[in-house]
Amino acid sequence: MEVNDTKKAESEQVNRFWPNHKRRIIAQAIASQIFIGVIAIGAMVFLYPSLPPNAWMLLIGLSAVALIISFLLILSAMRPLKDLSAALVHVAGEQSALTPPNLNDDRYQKNHLRPLLKLIYDIATSQTDSTHKIKGQDSSLDIPAQLNHTSTGVIMLDSNKQIIFANKSAPISIDAKAYKSLDLIFDVDPSINDWIAERGQHDIHAEKVWRRVANKLTGEPDRRLFDVYASYEKGSEAETIVTLFDRTSEYQPEDDDLDFIAFAAHELRGPITVIRGYLDTLNDELAAITDPDQKELFQRLMVSANRLSGYVSNILNASRFDRRHLKIHIGEQTVADIYSTISDDMQMRAAAQQRLLSVSFPDSLPTVAADLNSISEVFANLIDNAIKYSNDGGSIEVSAATNGDFVEVSVTDHGIGMPANVIANLFHKFYRSHRSRETVAGTGIGLYISKAIVESNGGKISVKSVEGHGSTFTLSLPIYATVADKLAKTGANNDVFLERSSSGWIKNHGAFRG
Amino acid sequence: MAIKRILIVEDDRFIGEMYVRSLKKAGYDVDWMVDGNDGLIAARNKPYDLMLLDVMLPERRGGEILQILRGGAQDLIPGTKVIVLTNFDQTEDARQSMEEHADGYLIKAEITPKKLLAVIEKMSQAS
Numbered sequence: 001m002e003v004n005d006t007k008k009a010e011s012e013q014v015n016r017f018w019p020n021h022k023r024r025i026i027a028q029a030i031a032s033q034i035f036i037g038v039i040a041i042g043a044m045v046f047l048y049p050s051l052p053p054n055a056w057m058l059l060i061g062l063s064a065v066a067l068i069i070s071f072l073l074i075l076s077a078m079r080p081l082k083d084l085s086a087a088l089v090h091v092a093g094e095q096s097a098l099t100p101p102n103l104n105d106d107r108y109q110k111n112h113l114r115p116l117l118k119l120i121y122d123i124a125t126s127q128t129d130s131t132h133k134i135k136g137q138d139s140s141l142d143i144p145a146q147l148n149h150t151s152t153g154v155i156m157l158d159s160n161k162q163i164i165f166a167n168k169s170a171p172i173s174i175d176a177k178a179y180k181s182l183d184l185i186f187d188v189d190p191s192i193n194d195w196i197a198e199r200g201q202h203d204i205h206a207e208k209v210w211r212r213v214a215n216k217l218t219g220e221p222d223r224r225l226f227d228v229y230a231s232y233e234k235g236s237e238a239e240t241i242v243t244l245f246d247r248t249s250e251y252q253p254e255d256d257d258l259d260f261i262a263f264a265a266h267e268l269r270g271p272i273t274v275i276r277g278y279l280d281t282l283n284d285e286l287a288a289i290t291d292p293d294q295k296e297l298f299q300r301l302m303v304s305a306n307r308l309s310g311y312v313s314n315i316l317n318a319s320r321f322d323r324r325h326l327k328i329h330i331g332e333q334t335v336a337d338i339y340s341t342i343s344d345d346m347q348m349r350a351a352a353q354q355r356l357l358s359v360s361f362p363d364s365l366p367t368v369a370a371d372l373n374s375i376s377e378v379f380a381n382l383i384d385n386a387i388k389y390s391n392d393g394g395s396i397e398v399s400a401a402t403n404g405d406f407v408e409v410s411v412t413d414h415g416i417g418m419p420a421n422v423i424a425n426l427f428h429k430f431y432r433s434h435r436s437r438e439t440v441a442g443t444g445i446g447l448y449i450s451k452a453i454v455e456s457n458g459g460k461i462s463v464k465s466v467e468g469h470g471s472t473f474t475l476s477l478p479i480y481a482t483v484a485d486k487l488a489k490t491g492a493n494n495d496v497f498l499e500r501s502s503s504g505w506i507k508n509h510g511a512f513r514g
Numbered sequence: 515m516a517i518k519r520i521l522i523v524e525d526d527r528f529i530g531e532m533y534v535r536s537l538k539k540a541g542y543d544v545d546w547m548v549d550g551n552d553g554l555i556a557a558r559n560k561p562y563d564l565m566l567l568d569v570m571l572p573e574r575r576g577g578e579i580l581q582i583l584r585g586g587a588q589d590l591i592p593g594t595k596v597i598v599l600t601n602f603d604q605t606e607d608a609r610q611s612m613e614e615h616a617d618g619y620l621i622k623a624e625i626t627p628k629k630l631l632a633v634i635e636k637m638s639q640a641s
Contacts, residue, residue, distance in 0.1 A: 265603060266570075266601055266602050266603055269601035269622065269623035270526055270528075270622075270623075273529055273622040273623045274529055274532060276623070276626050277536075277626050277627050278532060280626035280627065280628050281532070281535075281536060281626075281628070309623050309624060312623065313624070327606045
């Protein structure tokens with residue numbers, strides 16, 4: 001407002017200049033003529049007291065002529081000033097009694113004022129034009145420099161997928177050969193690089209959004225979380241434009257919540273360790289003096305403690321997975337070895353609930369590429385579900401078979417089964433069917449994390465179910481021989497004690513997927 | 515070399531007592547330290563066959579103890595096996611670093627004293 005007021009005042013002053021100036025000059029001219037006239041008459045009276053009346057008449061007449069001539073001279077001299085003022089008032093946009101000078105008027109050609117007036121009009125026109133250009137587009141505006149003032153990252157790639165522009169906020173790294181690459185960790189398929197690589201083969205125009213993409217791993221300094229928008233336009237100079245919105249402040253508190261979960265899980269594990277440990281010890285030490293009834297009570301206590309331990313593992317794994325931090329330790333395993341780590345626990349759980357658990361794996365089964373710890377937890381989740389959702393005296397079969405490049409492990413129960421609408425939501429976090437909420441205890445996290453683990457291992461999980469007749473859950477794991485080459489490239493083969501498997505830390509589990 | 519003398523470094527009293535009890539019952543010679551400093555001193559001063567090392571310890575963390583004993587140019591406890599026993603969900607880097615210097619890494623909540631004895635027995639036979 002203040003700026004506008006000042007500008008208005010300046011324009012009004014331009015408008016008032018001419019009338020004020022004209023008045024002042026005319027007043028000065030009249031005053032100077034009167035002054036000269038009075039001096040002249042006084043001097044004549046003093047020097048020539050007896051001058052004849054005719055001479056006086058002549059003198060007064062000449063004075064009047066001089067006054068008129070000087071008046072006309074002043075008007076002539078001031079005319080260009082009037083025209084310049086009129087032109088300036090016109091370009092200042094003020095209302096005025098003065099007519100703006102017309103450049104085509106011969107007068108201005110004669111008095112050489114035309115170039116001056118033209119200059120005024122030209123300056124005014126160019127100023128108006130540049131105002132419009134800033135509002136719209138101007139090739140002289142340094143857009144790359146201006147983009148450094150925004151917290152939004154902007155990256156442009158050419159048709160060779162090379163970064164041709166990145167502003168300050170964009171998370172990119174530059175290697176020793178000055179090769180620029182996007183500094184982001186994509187845990188989902190496709191990553192932005194894969195997506196860009198696939199464009200152009202089919203698309204003219206395409207867009208994609210990735211949410212919650214981190215530039216660093218959890219716990220590393222300067223970790224930021226972005227929503228990433230990519231748009232592709234075939235044939236453009238900047239074929240792919242990536243915009244990154246820093247959402248750290250929005251997503252970080254959720255990460256802190258997950259840290260709390262990890263901490264709480266640690267606290268829960270202490271008492272669980274003692275309960276499980278002493279139950280196992282007491283069960284052995286009191287075996288000679290407990291009757292069958294008491295033995296069953298012990299078994300129920302142990303099953304419950306084991307389940308509790310399993311829930312804590314599921315919660316921890318889900319927390320890691322949600323933080324995109326679930327890492328697995330892929331090695332060559334046999335399905336029988338994976339199962340053997342939970343065999344006793346599962347048999348005890350089945351027996352405690354009067355279920356018959358039969359497990360059989362063919363000897364000819366090839367080895368699989370899997371993370372022993374997490375896949376054994378998946379086995380436990382599926383078998384525990386089968387126990388929970390089947391009927392007293394019911395049987396549960398665990399089997400395995402080869403299918404293409406995969407080994408499929410199936411867990412079949414003959415229990416309550418599920419309708420189709422339940423299956424659709426089964427692998428969602430915290431999902432529990434209406435009926436299971438009423439009848440069976442659980443967290444609704446087991447199948448969610450099981451799916452995440454199996455897929456992280458490069459496999460798939462699926463379910464077939466008939467309501468009232470039972471369900472079959474099937475998980476597939478890659479046959480080791482089919483992925484051994486890819487695994488060897490991803491990490492070192494360090495033998496770890498207590499596991500006969502080799503190990504490799506793999507960030508992008510999709511890397512070795514078939 | 516069969517495992518005979520065992521050092522437990524564990525600050526949780528219930529868990530420590532539980533391991534001491536079952537290991538002694540199985541015939542092992544057991545010392546128990548409740549903080550990281552005492553654990554480190556004991557490990558250097560007495561030739562143990564096995565050390566059971568917790569991670570979240572007062573005074574010195576398990577990772578630091580392992581780094582001092584095994585991380586330098588010279589292994590300061592060449593005659594001692596180390597099993598890391600923890601309930602803490604370490605970052606993968608920290609866990610990996612400890613695994614490199616240890617002979618075993620177990621989650622306490624996922625094993626019972628009986629299973630621990632089986633692991634020690636297996637380790638004893640292998641060495």
